[in-house]
Amino acid sequence: MNSELERIAQGISSMEIRGAGRIAVASASALRSVANASTAGTVEEFSSEVKHAARRLVETRPTAVSLPNAMRYVIRHGLNGDMSSVEDARTSVIKAADDFIENANNALHLIGEFGSRRILDGEKVLTVCNSNAAIEVMRHAAAQGKDIEVFAMETRPRFQGRLTATALAEAGITVNLIVDSAARYYVREVDHVIVGADAITANGAVVNKIGTATAALAAHEARTRVSVAAETFKFHPDTVVGELVEIEERDPNEVLPASDHIDGVRVRNPVFDITPSEYIDIIVTERGVIPPQASFYLLTNLFGWHLTERDPWEQ
Ligand code: RI2
Numbered sequence: 001m002n003s004e005l006e007r008i009a010q011g012i013s014s015m016e017i018r019g020a021g022r023i024a025v026a027s028a029s030a031l032r033s034v035a036n037a038s039t040a041g042t043v044e045e046f047s048s049e050v051k052h053a054a055r056r057l058v059e060t061r062p063t064a065v066s067l068p069n070a071m072r073y074v075i076r077h078g079l080n081g082d083m084s085s086v087e088d089a090r091t092s093v094i095k096a097a098d099d100f101i102e103n104a105n106n107a108l109h110l111i112g113e114f115g116s117r118r119i120l121d122g123e124k125v126l127t128v129c130n131s132n133a134a135i136e137v138m139r140h141a142a143a144q145g146k147d148i149e150v151f152a153m154e155t156r157p158r159f160q161g162r163l164t165a166t167a168l169a170e171a172g173i174t175v176n177l178i179v180d181s182a183a184r185y186y187v188r189e190v191d192h193v194i195v196g197a198d199a200i201t202a203n204g205a206v207v208n209k210i211g212t213a214t215a216a217l218a219a220h221e222a223r224t225r226v227s228v229a230a231e232t233f234k235f236h237p238d239t240v241v242g243e244l245v246e247i248e249e250r251d252p253n254e255v256l257p258a259s260d261h262i263d264g265v266r267v268r269n270p271v272f273d274i275t276p277s278e279y280i281d282i283i284v285t286e287r288g289v290i291p292p293q294a295s296f297y298l299l300t301n302l303f304g305w306h307l308t309e310r311d312p313w314e315q
Helices: 003-014 020-037 043-058 066-078 086-116 132-143 160-170 180-187 212-221 237-241 292-306
Strands: 124-127 149-153 174-178 192-195 206-209 225-229 272-275 282-285 288-290
Touching: 003 020, 003 043, 020 043, 020 066, 020 086, 020 132, 043 066, 043 086, 066 086, 086 132, 086 225, 086 282, 086 288, 124 132, 124 180, 132 160, 132 192, 132 225, 149 160, 149 180, 160 174, 174 180, 180 212, 192 206, 192 212, 206 212, 212 225, 212 272, 237 292, 282 292, 288 292
Parallel strands: 124 149, 124 192, 149 174, 192 225, 225 282
Antiparallel strands: 206 272, 282 288
């Protein structure tokens, strides 16, 4: 097993590498390393090594579709066409991985640019977890000289809200760290809820860190706008053919350490929840700002010709 592949796969499973965009980029770079280090003697052997690595990565975390979408991109672009030698195939997979990573970085920049136009000077913003895409929007707004104040939900049990608060404070943004259950208390004070996404379905529902749906529901009640910042590789192609998104449930130890075990009590730890499209105003992507109801069209536009194909790592 390639050691860089194993390091990245384990890092994603343990959440040392986390965030839907980051795990996609890290997985693309893992395939790059596999391609680089391969000693395969034939193109077929090389292809099966790359697909095997993709399967290993896809199995690390089930919810964020960014990861399988990154694998689809690298395999479909990298292992396509005429590859007469292992060297051709290697060059092609490395290029596809590099292209995915470059596109992902460019996408974040464009999302920041587009999303920040929706933020007004003096706005107060509520956010959940630690989303690079959502942070990029807020950073762009601040860089344009808009004076914004952010309320960052701490995001139990892993406290990713602290990462967000740190990043925003470093960007010179006024930031308040709040407990998750204070979302409704503050939502009347804020003008805008901005969150990221791990997966967006064909019907425009957004799967994101647990607590997002509660914040969006409170925002809906208070008539506060909800924006989702997400690269197009967060749109879930399988939902067009009727699949449901699997919600990851992690180790109960993250919520209550085994040493604090309470007899007769089962601890549950779902990581994501689903916000229906009715609670979302816009989704900011690198291809533009869309209403959630346009998700189906975006998905068929992005993946339409592949929808009935099996996943490339299963072939
Ligand atoms: P970006 C994270 O998942 C959060 O749910 C966050 O909102 C989402 O990924 C998107 O993050 P986790 O890995 O891709 O913390 O915008 O479970 O960085």
